[in-house]
Amino acid sequence: MSVLAVVSFVLLAALVLPFLFAVSDAQTQRLQLTRSAALDRFAGLADRADYSSVRIEAERHQELYGESVLVIDASGNVVVATGGLTQSSPGVAALADLAARDLPQLSINALRPWSSAHPLIATPVGSPHEPEGAVVLEVDASRAVGSVRRLWLVICLAAFAAALLLLFMASRAARWVIRPVKQLEDAVVELGRSATWNQSLEASGPPELRRLAQAVEVMGATVQHSIDVQRQMVADSSHQLRNPLASIRLRIDGLAPELRDPSSPAFLHLQDDLERLEDVLSDLLKLAAVESRVTNGLPSSPDECLVEAVLTEELEIWRPAATSAGVTLLLQTEDNLVAAAAEHDLRQLVGALLDNAIKYAGKSATVALTATRAPDGLQIQVSDDGPGLPTEQLPLATQRFWRGGVSTLGTGLGLAIAEQTALAVGGELTLSHTEPHGLTATIHLPEAT
Structure with missing residues (x-):
């Protein structure tokens, strides 16, 4: 969408800007031609030294167009002045001096909406070989500038409407291309997340x-x-x-x-x-x-259970096996911890971890079962001070039928079942070292709200 919008705006600007400048140049040229003709008429009357006629024409021009006229003779004296224009007015002296040297100043800068409304133009009086003065005209360009502003406004509004149309067409084109891509993304993400495929993709796009x-x-x-x-x-x-x-x-x-x-x-x-x-x-x-x-996938409304009650009961269930193996069981939990998980799921999780710790921690070991509230939910840990596992074997411990080369009886599926159970209730199982030695299994569970 961004690429199509940028390309559309560049193309639109390439069409609109020359059109705007062409409108401004046309208005400038029209104003310049009409005022140059008026200057020539004033210069012709002044060349015959008919200053009274020049004054009458200048006053009539002042009434009609609101533009001031200044006529200077060969000696540099002002012979006709209307509308308050004098030699001391800004830019008048330099412009009159150039015109008196037979260098007419008839060009008006291209009119823009922000241009000055009173440009000056001048033309010499007399023949090119014998200049006899100059005529300076203060052009009232307010009407022409207003016309330029109106034309620019119309063109800009038309360009804005065209830009909206181009954006709409670009959005339709982008949606036509991106919609099937988004469907593909959602389908592939769902396949990777849940390993299920139960949707048909709409045949659309290129x-x-x-x-x-x-x-x-x-x-x-x-x-x-x-x-x-x-x-x-x-x-x-x-x-x-x-x-x-x-x-x-x-x-x-x-x-x-x-x-x-x-x-x-x-x-x-x-x-x-x-x-x-x-x-x-x-x-x-x-x-x-x-x-x-x-x-x-996870159920829309998961069950809830009181963590302390489940851990206490599960600990009592496994205490005879721990006593038989010479393992001491400890429990420490915070009050009022409610997990967003079914009771039998939490029992299966804790039971699998206690079974693993009792089997592999060794005689005279201590297994601690703790439950605390973490920033992102609940955290249940089963820690032992047994021999533990090397760092490189920690990621392998949850694989199916992996026993780490020990001779203790077991199916090698306990931690794999615990990991999948944690995932099924929206949690996570992680294994880490216990300081100074041993293994810690941490269950991260969502807290019931």
């Missing part, structure tokens, strides 16, 4: 943009189909594997007592593998469900 819109629409539908297939495959696979796992467990439980001796190492390993596989499938289902919520 042919190149129409082809681009069609290509983007095909790409979006392809990406959406791929995401749906992947998500469905994870959910279906998890559900389908649950049945054979349950069948295997039932068959094992139905074996003869001598074949399922609990003291048998093979039987114990088989039980552990089954439990581990069931945990992985359960976490995969949770992760698929949470990721579906993230991609489908």
